[in-house]
Amino acid sequence: MLGSINPALYSVFFRLLLLNMRRSAAPSQLQGKHLKKTKFIPPARSNPSPNEEITKLNPDIKLFEVAANDTLLQSQTNPRICSLNLLPAEESGREINHGDNYKEKYCFEAPAMATLELHHTVHSSPKEITVSKGQEVEPENLVKYFNVIWRKASKKKHKKWEGDAVLIVKGKSFTLKDLEGKDIGRGTGYKFKDLEKIEEGQTMMIGGKEIEVMDIISPDDFSSGKCFQLGGGSPAISSSSQAANRCFLNPLKSVCKPTSKENTQSIFQNCKPRHDPYLPNSLVMLRPDNNHQRMFNKNCFPVVDVVIDPHLVYHLRPHQKEGIIFLYECVMGMRVNSRCGAILADEMGLGKTLQCISLIWTLQCQGPYGGKPVIKKTLIVTPGSLVNNWKKEFQKWLGSERIKIYTVDQDHKVEEFIKSPFYSVLIISYEMLLRSLDQIKHIKFDLLICDEGHRLKNSTIKTTTALISLSCEKRIILTGTPVQNDLQEFFALIDFVNPGILGSLSSYRKIYEEPIIISRQPSASEEEKELGERRAAELTCLTGLFFLRRTQEVINKYLPPKIENVVFCQPGALQIELYRKLLNSQAVRFCLEGLLENSPHLICIGALKKLCNHPCLLFNSVKEKGCSSTWDENEEKSLYEGLINVFPADYNPLLFTEKESGKLQVLTKLLAVIHELRPTEKVVLVSNYTQTLNILQEICKRHGYAYTRLDGQTPISQRQQIVDGFNSKYSSDFIFLLSSKAGGVGLNLIGGSHLILYDIDWNPATDIQAMSRVWRDGQKHPVHIYRLLTTGTIEEKIYQRQISKQGLSGAVVDLTRTSEYMQFSVEELKNLFTLNESSHCITHDLLNCDCTGEQDHTGGSCHLHWKEYVQGGDQGRRASQCCSSQRTEDYN
Ligand SMILES: Nc1ncnc2c1ncn2[C@@H]1O[C@H](COP(=O)(O)OP(=O)(O)OP(=O)(O)O)[C@@H](O)[C@H]1O
Ligand SMILES: [Mg+2]
Structure with missing residues (x-):
């Protein structure tokens, strides 16, 4: 009976396992200053004029060098740079609050690569091996690297150099690589004496190619891949990147050009910051350097401080201030010369939306040149469920x-936005964008924000190609x-945010991907490992300039505590019997013998997962397909054959009972306890399947719980209303039924303080996303997360896989990856297709936990066993495991 449940029981309700699953990403490395490299200059013009020198520093060509070495140009006097500056000269060194870590502006966390762990370890450079005779290294092992230019051997009078290359001399052999990393020449058997003598300026014939040695490359520059970035025709400016070239257009040109002399004068006179940069808490953006001014301030407007609206600053968290500075510098082309893209990859709930809103509002009203606004129109593309959330x-x-916002839906077409001069921000879902692309293409957007932008990971899918086709160069991905x-x-x-910055895909593969992947393989040699690590570090360094990720730790202190519980539920008797039968089916046996084609294991896995949720979900398939005579459905038939006899003769799936599913039984008890003990608190109940949500909805009805529901069928226009209704303190809804596919990302469901994940996904990122819906800014109550797993079944195995993957990678994985892409070995399938009935909880067994798992909970005693340990490196997080035991029968 509900009334008789002891409150203490609430806390020890089930077998619990608390695992803190994420680790902070390590900080990115500061990008070092690169030495200026000799470039591919045709020999006849080997002494460049000063102008050519400047051309060499054109960011299109010297991208990485200039990005890292801004001072190079600043120190030069350039008469074209405006000297008119409304602030006194000494002010340039004044104290203005540029955010907490302003000084370390390039030290934000870099992208953490999960499995490939592309991060952070900058290893000491490989020992330099030279060919000098005094050294004891065997000649065959000596390696030297050179920047060279090359052309085919020819007797023609007017020969042309064909390009830059990298010459690698090892012992008696050499390899010539173009700047995309491709081998363009090889040779062996050379006299060691000849190769040993190679020096700058020397021309020689190697492998049918004439080369001229430009300079020596240090082993460090070779192993980091820098030597490939900096040459002429640098991959960083590959032809794939039209947009990259467009970056050099003056971003202000459409909004900033003064139309008349008077206009110019008035700009000069009235030009002052919109907000006072000297107020104690003012947040002031970085002033453009001389290089930037030369590029973007062609009209020589005075430089004015860009100051974030104090009204916003008042609310901003420190990490959000840093985030706004980061976004501003990225889209203004101040971090990587003339590249205007950024990826803000803060963990869920850190307020990426507010950071973008602050940026839009700032750029729409202000700019560093004459105070003229940098942008006029912004396009925000977001999943359907979040369109109105953005507006809100x-x-x-x-x-x-x-600011006037226009949201597109069935009743509000893009045409309205085009016609009206009032709106400056257009918010549209990815689906609607594809439908309205023709109209959208004709609008000039100055800023493009792609929310939940991990979906752009594939450059060939329609959404990505549609977005790439928009001419906007200031692009931000949020994820x-x-x-x-x-x-x-x-x-x-x-490549989406900063097209061409990593070169072409083929050069990226050769220079980064291949060495990194090879270095991760167990068979990798020391040399390969070292090369892979260096390339990974270099890639992290480059992308870290415009990729920012902070973990939830930064908002922990503003939020109430979060308690994550993994609840292991014993399956019901009907479930066990059906499960055994499924595992004995011909289909499963064939899978384990590798005898069937077309991934039949996915059908088997799907059936087992349904069964874990509730046997009634399987009944219709069993009835239809198990008895079908259609040849096409042979595989499913062989899975379901004979199963119908396990169900009671008069089984009616509509009259399902709670007892038939261990998880459902636990769920109903849990809901009852929460309802009784915390009557003002609400629950978000999440499933990956609509059919399961139907069952959960039926449970709500049976128990008289007021509920609301959001799934793929819910019209987009109604979604925000449903969310707002639930979050309102006046709402009587106790439960929010949520489909993780439709509403797993981005939603704010702070009205609920309990979140129950009814089923588990292969991809931990899906679960993490769903779990982050309630533990967010604005949450008033301590948050309880419950993940329900059926003991001994495939659910426990998936969970273990999730933990081990996260443990290994220490970072999140791809949200969009589903089981269809998953490969299983026969061994893994054997493990998945086993029902462990002998143990109460195999995960608990694997943890080697001291607790016996056999506590007696009668009388409400709480026997919890805690372990605390520190995970990770310097920023190691506290993770807690709590093991307790309870059989579901105990609650009958
Ligand atoms: N500085 C702040 N003070 C108070 N509330 C804030 C602040 N910043 C953000 N919030 C609120 O926190 C909630 C989460 O913010 P937001 O939706 O932008 O998160 P997010 O980073 O986009 O997360 P997700 O990746 O899940 O989409 C919102 O309700 C937002 O209004
Ligand atoms: Mg969001």
């Missing part, structure tokens, strides 16, 4: 008068779960 956030932070375990997908995100 704009209103929350800026009210409805400051709480960036693609981090696949280097190609990572490339797609990077």
Whole structure:
């Protein structure tokens, strides 16, 4: 009986396992200053004129060098740089609050690569091996690297150099690589004496190619890959990147050009910061350096401080201030010369929306040159469920008068936005964007924000190609779960925001992906490992300039505590019998023998997962397919054959009972306890399947719980209303039924303080996203997360896989990856297709926990066994495990 449940029982309700699953990403490395490299200059013009020298520093060509070495140009006197500056000269060194870690502006956390762990370890450079005779290294092992230019051997009079290359001399052999990393020449058997003598300026014939040695490359520059970035025709400016070239256009040109002399004068006279930069808490953006001014301030407007609206600053958390500075510098092309893209990959709930709103509001009203606004129109593309959430956030932070927002839905077409001069921000879902692309293409957007942008990981999908086709060069991707375990997908995100910055895909593969992947293989040699690590560090360094990720730790102190519980539930009798039968089916046996084609294991896995949720979910398939005579459904037939006899003869799936599913039984008890003991608190109940949500909805009805529901069928226009209704303190809803596919990302469900994940996904990122819906800014109560797992079944195995993957990678994984892409070995399938009935909880057994798992809970005694340990490196997080035991029968 509900009334008789002891409150203490609430806390020890089930077998618990608390695991803190994420680790902080380590900080990125400061990008070092690169030495200026000799470039590919045709020999006849080997003494460049001063102008050419400047051309060499054109960011299009010397991208990484200039990005890291801004001072190079600043120190030069350039008469074209405006000297008119309304602030006194000495002011340039004044104290203005540029945010907490302003000084370390390039030290934000870099992208953490999950499986490939592309991060952070900058290893000492490989020992330099030279060919000098005094050394004891065997000649065959000596390696030297050179920048060279090359051309085919020819007797023609007017020969042309064809390009830059890297010459690698090892012992008696050499390899010539172009700047995309491809081998373009090889040779062996050379006299050691000849190779030993190679020096700058020397020309020689090697492998049918004439080369001229430009300079020596240090082993460090070779292993980091820098020597490939800096040459002429640098991959950083590959032809794939039209947009990259467009970055050099003056971002202000459409909004900043003064139309008349008077206009110019008035700009000069009235030009002052919109907000006072000297107030104690003012947040002032970085002033453009001389290089930037030369590029973007063609009209020589006075430089004015850009100051974030104090109204916003008042609310901003420290990490949000840093985030705004980061975004500002990225989109203004101040971090990587003339590249205007950024990826803000803060973990869920850190307020990426507010950071973007602050940026939009700032750029729309201000600019560093003459105070003229940098942008006019912004396009925000977001999942359907979040369109109105964005609008609401704009209103929350800026009210409805400051900025006019237009959201597109069935009844509000893009045409309205085009016709009206009032709106400056267009918010649209990814689906609607594709439908309205023709109209959208004709609008000039100055800033593009792609929320939950991990979906752009594939450059060939329609959404990505549609967005790439928009001419806007200031692009921001927002994501709480960036693609981090696949280097190609990572490339797609990077290339979307800063097209061409990593070169072409083929050069990226040769220079970064291949060495990194090879270095991770167990068979990798020391040399390969070292090379892979160096390339990974270099890649992290480059992308870290415009990739920012902070973990939830930064907001911990503003939020109430969060308690994560993993609840292991014993399966019901019907479930066990059906489960055994499924595992004995011909389909499963064939899978284990590798005898069937077309991934039949996915059908088997799907059936087992349904069964774990509730046997009634399987009944219809069993009835239809188990008895079907259609040849096509042979595989499913062989899975379900004979199962119908396990169900009671008069079984009616509509009249399902709680007892038939261990998890459902636990769930109903849990809901009852929460309802009784915390009557003012609400529950978010999440499933990956609509059919399961139907069952959960039926449970709500049976128990008289007021509920609301959001799934894929809910019209987009109604979604925010449903969310607002639930979050309102006046709402009588006790339960929010949520489909993780439809509403797992981005939603704020702070009205609920209990979140129950009814089923588990293969991809931990999906679960983490769903779990982050309630533990967010604005939450008033301590948050309880419950993950329900059926003991001994496939659910426990998936959970273990999740933990081990996260443990290994220490970072999130790709949100969009589903089981269809998963490969299983026969061994893994054997493990998945086993029912462990002998143990109460195999996960608990694997943890080697001291607790016996056999506590007696009668009388409400709480026997919890705690272990605390520190995970990770310097920023190691506290993770807690709590093991307790309870059989579901105890609650009958
Ligand atoms: N400085 C702040 N003070 C108070 N509330 C804030 C602040 N910043 C953000 N919030 C609130 O926190 C909630 C979460 O913010 P937001 O939706 O922007 O998170 P997010 O980073 O986009 O997370 P997700 O990756 O899940 O989409 C919102 O309700 C937002 O209004
Ligand atoms: Mg968001």
